[in-house]
Structures are given as C-alpha cells and as structure tokens.
Amino acid sequence: MSELTIPPPSGSRGNPALDCDALLVDAETRIVVCCGAGGVGKTTTAAALALRAAELGRDAVVITVDPARRLAQALGLTELDNTPRPVELGPGARGSLHAMMLDMKRTFDEVVTDNADPARAEEILANPFYQSLSTSFSGTQEYMAMEKLGQLRRDGDWDLIIVDTPPSRSALDFLDAPKRLGRFLDGKLIRFLTAPAGGNGRAYLRILGTGFGLVTGFVNKVVGAQALRDLQTFVTQFDAVFGGFQERARRTYELLQAPGTAFLVVAAPESDALREASYFIERLGSDRMPMSGLVLNRTHHSDLTWLTAAESGARADALDDAGRSPLAASALRLHADRLRARAKETRVLAEFTAQHPAIPLVEVPALPEDVHDLSGLHKVGRSLSVEDRAAS
Numbered sequence: 345m346s347e348l349t350i351p352p353p354s355g356s357r358g359n360p361a362l363d364c365d366a367l368l369v370d371a372e373t374r375i376v377v378c379c380g381a382g383g384v385g386k387t388t389t390a391a392a393l394a395l396r397a398a399e400l401g402r403d404a405v406v407i408t409v410d411p412a413r414r415l416a417q418a419l420g421l422t423e424l425d426n427t428p429r430p431v432e433l434g435p436g437a438r439g440s441l442h443a444m445m446l447d448m449k450r451t452f453d454e455v456v457t458d459n460a461d462p463a464r465a466e467e468i469l470a471n472p473f474y475q476s477l478s479t480s481f482s483g484t485q486e487y488m489a490m491e492k493l494g495q496l497r498r499d500g501d502w503d504l505i506i507v508d509t510p511p512s513r514s515a516l517d518f519l520d521a522p523k524r525l526g527r528f529l530d531g532k533l534i535r536f537l538t539a540p541a542g543g544n545g546r547a548y549l550r551i552l553g554t555g556f557g558l559v560t561g562f563v564n565k566v567v568g569a570q571a572l573r574d575l576q577t578f579v580t581q582f583d584a585v586f587g588g589f590q591e592r593a594r595r596t597y598e599l600l601q602a603p604g605t606a607f608l609v610v611a612a613p614e615s616d617a618l619r620e621a622s623y624f625i626e627r628l629g630s631d632r633m634p635m636s637g638l639v640l641n642r643t644h645h646s647d648l649t650w651l652t653a654a655e656s657g658a659r660a661d662a663l664d665d666a667g668r669s670p671l672a673a674s675a676l677r678l679h680a681d682r683l684r685a686r687a688k689e690t691r692v693l694a695e696f697t698a699q700h701p702a703i704p705l706v707e708v709p710a711l712p713e714d715v716h717d718l719s720g721l722h723k724v725g726r727s728l729s730v731e732d733r734a735a736s
Contacts (some may be wrong), residue, residue, distance in 0.1 A: 359697050362637035362704035364608075364728035368397040368504070372604050375497070378639075379509045379518060380610035380729040383618035385641040387713050388724060389610050390508035391415050391443070391710075395718065396725030397504050398433055398441035405442040405496060407507075409489055419443050419719055426450045428496075442502065444492075446510075451488040452478040459585040466645040468581045473574040485510045487593070488516045494596040514563075519600075519631060613643050613689035618696045624699055637704035639728070640693070644685040644710055653687075656680040 367373055378390040387408050394406035407427050408415045416424040419431045424445035431441040441448055455567045456474075457465045468474050478484060489510055496505050509518045599605065611621040623640060660676035663669050697705075707729045715721055 350552045358701060359703060362639070362706040364396070364639075364706065364725075365400065367606055367636060368393065368402060369400050370545050371503070372608055374504060374604040375599070375606070376504070376506045377492070377509060377518075377600065377605065377607045378507065378610050379607060379616045379624060384610050384612040384617050385708075386610045387415055387508050388418070388721070389608070389639055389641065391418055392721045392724035392728065393608075394441055394443070394504075395419075395431075395433075395721045396728065397506070398431075399437045399722075399725070401438035402504045402724040403440045404504040404506060405502040406506045406508065407444050407446060407489070407492055407496065409446045409448075409485060409510045415443060415445065418715055418717055419422040420718055426492075428501075431718075440546065446485070446489055446492055448485045448488045449478050451492050452484065455491055455589070456585060459588045460581075464581055464585075468578065469586075471574060471578045471581065473578040474582070475543075483520070485516065486520075488714050489518065490596045492594065493506050494599070496591055497599060510536075519597075519627065521693075526620075556610075601632050601634070603634070607633055608636055610637055610639045610641060610703075612641050613690050613693055615695075618692055622696060624701055625703060626732060635703070637706065638696075640705060640707045642688055642710040643707040644682045645707075646679060646682050646686070648679060651679065653680040653683040656683070 376390075376393060378386045378393070380386055383503060390408060394404045397404040406415075407428075408424070416422065419441075421429055421431065421443065424443055426444060426447035428442035428444040430459070431439055431443055452471060456468050460468060460732050485508075489507065493505065493507055496502065510728070600607075609621045609624050609628075611617040625638075627633075656676045657680045660673040663673040663676070697703075704729055708724060711723070713720075713721065715724060
C-alpha cells in the first residue's frame with residue numbers, strides 16, 4: 345500500500361483542519377504565499393496548489409525561485425524563465441495554469457528600464473556596482489520576488505498568484521528584504537561616500553573640509569578609487585528611480601497585508617523546520633499578515649494502529665527464523681519503521697501545536713518517491729483537500 349493511500353488526520357491535537365480547496369476556490373483569494381525553511385517542500389507545495397487551483401477553475405500562475413529547476417520537469421515544461429509559460433493540463437481541468445521562475449537579474453534590469461529614461465537606464469545597467477548589486481547583494485533575490493509579484497498582480501492576467509518564496513537562510517528574509525535594500529541604498533554611509541558626485545557634493549566638502557578628504561582617502565585605499573567612483577556614479581544615476589523602488593515595495597508590502605492574500609507556512613515534521621515555522625507565524629502576526637495555516641509535509645501514518653512497532657518487529661524476526669515469507673517480514677519491518685517515525689513526528693509536532701493551538705493544519709503524507717510530473721503534483725494537491733482526504 346502506498347503511503348498516500350493512508351489518510352492522515354486533518355488536524356493535530358485539536359488544531360482545526362486546513363482545507364486548501366476552500367482557500368483556492370474562494371474568488372476573493374488572489375495571492376497565496378508559501379513560505380518556510382529551506383528543504384521542506386515549498387516548491388512542490390506551491391506547484392501542487394497552483395495545479396489544484398487550475399483543476400478547480402482558477403486561472404493561476406505560480407512563481408518559483410527554486411534553483412534546482414525541478415518545477416519545470418514536474419509541470420511538463422522544457423524550461424522556466426522570467427516569462428510565465430502555459431502548462432498543458434488534463435481534460436478535467438476547468439481553469440488554466442502558467443508557471444515561471446524568477447530571474448533576479450532580468451527582473452532588476454526590467455525595473456530600471458521601466459522607470460528611467462533610455463539614456464540613464466543604459467548608464468545604470470552598464471555600471472559595475474549595479475551589476476554586482478543586481479546579482480549578489482544579500483536580499484536582492486527576495487526583493488525581486490516581491491517586485492515580480494507586484495508586476496503579475498498589476499498585469500491582471502491571472503486571478504490567482506501563488507508564490508514560492510526564496511530558499512533563504514531565514515524565511516523572514518522575504519518580508520525584510522525590501523526594507524533592507526532600501527536602507528542600504530538610502531543609508532547615511534552611502535550618501536556620505538557619494539556626496540562629491542552629487543549636486544550637493546561641494547557643500548559637503550566645504551563643511552567637512554580636510555576631514556572628508558581624509559575619510560575618502562582611507563576608503564579609496566580600502567575599496568579602490570575606481571570602485572568608489574562606480575558607487576558614486578551609480579547612486580547619482582539611481583536617484584531618479586530609487587523613489588519608485590521604495591514606493592512599489594511599500595505597495596507590495598501593503599498588498600501582502602490586504603484581504604485576498606493568504607500565507608501558508610510549509611514545514612517538515614522536524615524540530616528545526618517547525619521552530620522556523622513558529623518564528624514565521626509570530627512574525628506574520630506582528631506584521632498583520634493574513635496567516636491561513638500550516639502545511640506539514642512528508643509525514644508518516646499507518647492504519648494498522650493495533651500492531652505496535654515492537655510487535656511488528658518481533659513477528660518479522662519470527663518469520664525470518666522460520667525461513668518463511670520474506671516479503672511479509674519486510675512489510676512488517678516497514679510498518680515498524682513507519683510507526684517509529686510517526687512517534688518522533690508526534691513529539692515534535694506536539695511542541696508546535698502547544699504554542700499555536702488555533703493554527704489550521706494539514707499533513708501531507710510522504711510519497712514513495714520524489715514528485716517529478718503532473719501526476720505526482722496532482723496527488724499532493726488532492727492530499728491538501730479535506731474532501732479528498734476523507735474519501736481516500
């Protein structure tokens with residue numbers, strides 16, 4: 345029996361059941377953000393939700409930042425890029441599905457070209473400091489994920505956008521990145537170092553006199569004169585579009601707080617992942633973000649609850665000793681392993697549910713193999729539905 349055929353409980357220790365179908369079919373739901381620690385199945389969850397939404401009649405688009413690019417294969421596409429691509433669905437689907445992968449550099453370039461005159465945009469794109477910022481600065485990927493979300497929402501081509509957040513060190517980076525990037529570009533140190541390149545530079549020099557010269561001389565030695573000139577030129581050029589960056593970041597942040605947005609925290613039944621999930625839930629609450637529930641991936645269950653792990657192992661040993669039914673012995677040992685895994689999961693989940701007893705929760709059973717096609721995504725999507733879990 346595959347693990348998916350074993351229906352998990354809809355909630356744990358009194359937590360209400362999370363029914364993702366109800367969320368997806370609600371026309372008021374326009375954005376679903378899947379967040380959580382790395383390696384917990386966010387990408388698969390986001391893709392499964394998008395497929396399920398299309399099957400239920402929504403015109404959905406899923407945006408992923410997964411560097412492994414597994415999503416393209418699972419959706420039957422040869423590649424994913426910064427442009428949403430249509431996914432061929434089965435005959436039973438009532439809606440449509442598009443998928444895309446965030447290209448951080450291309451998105452940053454598009455923002456510059458859309459918000460600066462052609463000559464200034466060309467200068468910014470060619471600036472070495474900009475090229476470094478747009479590809480490697482901490483937080484740029486998260487910021488550009490929010491930029492792309494805002495673009496898709498403004499386009500209005502889809503009635504549901506599902507976001508797979510970046511595999512950051514902390515899931516909180518997705519919310520913090522716009523403010524962090526803004527603080528960096530508008531920071532006092534940046535403005536101080538770039539004062540000579542701006543229109544007010546001479547005034548700063550008159551005020552600071554030789555003291556400023558000593559500081560910039562020191563910086564020249566540390567980072568190099570050319571690097572400092574690149575930075576000065578970049579900030580001067582970028583001033584024309586920076587205000588637009590800040591305003592769009594503010595609007596997208598407000599969009600995430602607005603009715604019609606739903607955050608789903610994705611976790612695995614492990615202490616570190618659930619601890620990260622707990623931090624994120626608390627942060628969502630403090631930032632007034634609409635938290636809809638927890639998706640707990642790769643859990644283990646068995647309907648043979650009357651047969652304990654110890655009894656199962658003893659029966660397997662007896663069969664081995666008698667030289668009988670090796671297949672049955674293997675099945676008994678698999679059952680014992682599954683029960684032990686479930687016991688460990690139950691312990692770590694109890695800590696989470698004790699802290700968050702009101703959080704809706706759904707458990708997605710572990711599959712025998714990784715999801716690699718639409719059929720696998722369909723199975724995951726079904727496991728997120730209360731109705732389909734009850735019927736399985």
